[in-house]
Amino acid sequence: MPTKVAAFYQFASLPDFRELREPLRTLCADLALKGSVLLAHEGINGTLAGGPEAIDEFVAALRHSDLFGGRLDHLELKFSNAASMPFGRLKIRLKKEIVTFGDESADPTRQVGTYVEPRDWNQLIGSPDTVLIDTRNAFEVAIGTFEGATDPAIASFGKFKDFAAHHLDPARHRKIAMFCTGGIRCEKASSYLLARGFTEVYHLKGGILNYLEHVPEGESRWRGECFVFDERVALGHGLRERPAELESQTELESSE
Template sequence: MKPILNISAYLFVALSDTAALRESIRSQAVAWSLKGTVLLADEGINLFLAGPPDGVRAFVAWLRRDARFAALEPKESWSREVPFGKLLVKVKREIIRMNHPTIRPAAARHPSVDATTLARWLAQGRDDAGRPVVTLDTRNAFEVDHGRFKGAIDWRLSKFSEFPRAVLAHRDELAGKTVVSYCTGGIRCEKAALFMAEAGIANVLQLEGGILKYFEQTGGRHFEGSCFVFDARESIDPSLAEAASA
């Protein structure tokens, strides 16, 4: 087993004490020798951290003792070295920027599809209601270039805040299909699915846990390439190991 445990996790939950949380989270992360990034906003928490396994899991256990974070479910992967140079804990306006304040996943979460069900649908080419299934990549173009679901829709986004405009430009193309939005760990999908439903697109689902959970539960069937991650590893393969350099 490789010595460094990497986790990514997010949770949309109403927070009113982000400044105080920033200090307590920073203190705990330093105490457990963790590096990475934690983002806090009124809408929730988003984190990418790495360090010794005991320290990472102790930090997560501490965080979950706060009832607001009890549902946090980190996705794990391993590396030989810590892929972050330092620890950053920041308070932001949004934990994932969309610039649509009416989209509030903490208030109402859109329905999702789990990894094994999506893999089955992709194998059969339709969902259980007989509708054709399309996967919609909500990530930036440079991330998609590392890997994506076979045949996925890619609107060549340069930033996530462009997604709403792209939806409105392409929504007629999605009519009559079951649209499964996906991203790295699920955070962008949460907002993406809500916006698509608000825009009048029927039969929208988000991939539960994103690509990382899909890799964990299916081994990456129907996915081509690797998954970009925002750390020194650059991307990970379907075994959740650092992808080999080209």
């Protein structure tokens, strides 16, 4: 049976996130899903895999069931396929943040940068006054990135604050565009920069995966592959699996 993969997140107020853990685990187990889900007061972040109908039923439950009570009505969602199950087990974890950053001023439920659709991304990053920043970890950037992008050379997302403090200035860098795998890191980074006085901040909606799915390879400004945190390791244009000489990393926290 084909395996469908759903990567999803939403920043949303979930003060009852601890109570949501076991009902969510039961839902996933009943549907025979595997993967990782993080729950925190600020929202949900996860990647799950299973049969196509099971994944569709799970997504419908997130959006419409009583479990979340309509609070996940703006779920950022990306589907892809896998030749085999890319996860070994199911993990539902409670965290302080759904993507670890370590600064409360970064709050996407209050303010975020401007979302840019994949079809408009090339025009934005082709502008000479746009500072293009890859918010992912250095080992991810080494596999693939957008041409002309700045690599902050960070080992974890929380280190982005240090990069911004030493290399970005609201007075000099007036137009900033950021991207990451699925959108969650650059969304939080955009909130942080706005809180620090930057005014024109953009981020790629749905991240690299959304771009690779919708922008034809012949028009693409992406170079290389996109690292993903499961046993597929890397994806290319059209979200096709690409072999890569990398050790697979399946811990969702590694993306933080």
